[in-house]
Amino acid sequence: MSAIYRVRAEASFAAAHFLSNYHGKCENLHGHNYKVRIYAQGDKLDEGGMLLDFGILKKALREVTEELDHKNLNDIEFFKGNPSAELIATYIYNQMVMKIPDTPIWKVEVFETDENLAIYLPDGDKE
Ligand SMILES: Nc1nc2c(c(=O)[nH]1)N=C([C@H](O)[C@H](O)COP(=O)(O)OP(=O)(O)OP(=O)(O)O)CN2
Numbered sequence: 001m002s003a004i005y006r007v008r009a010e011a012s013f014a015a016a017h018f019l020s021n022y023h024g025k026c027e028n029l030h031g032h033n034y035k036v037r038i039y040a041q042g043d044k045l046d047e048g049g050m051l052l053d054f055g056i057l058k059k060a061l062r063e064v065t066e067e068l069d070h071k072n073l074n075d076i077e078f079f080k081g082n083p084s085a086e087l088i089a090t091y092i093y094n095q096m097v098m099k100i101p102d103t104p105i106w107k108v109e110v111f112e113t114d115e116n117l118a119i120y121l122p123d124g125d126k127e
């Protein structure tokens, strides 16, 4: 098996949401300070010994999270009324692919709190 490299960037944003198909307190409008971690992976390094400049990953992720910052996530059509951490991770993945299409994204983690996170693995469960 050949070796692979992974690099990670992190960003955060604050946003409001409610979950339409949820019966409990989360059906009411409330907010979170979300933290996002995104991982790129590959098996080849460039001539500078890098898989990918951290700065490229970080810049793209910040552009995506800035679009979400201080928004009501229920206003975003993609979520269809249910901006769960899982769908936020999916949305962020889709946006990142549009920004840096040549960068293979391995994993997106969205933390709603320090204890609660959802993970999106676009390529299935291949760790
Ligand atoms: N799989 C998921 N479950 C839940 C999500 C989600 O995105 N994916 N989201 C929520 C709500 O957003 C809720 O705000 C967070 O849930 P919960 O942990 O129940 O609430 P608190 O953070 O306030 O935790 P307490 O322990 O109750 O203080 C729900 N589930």
Ligand SMILES: [Zn+2]
Pocket (backbone or CB within 6 Å): 017, 026, 030, 031, 032, 112
């Ligand atoms: Zn919530």
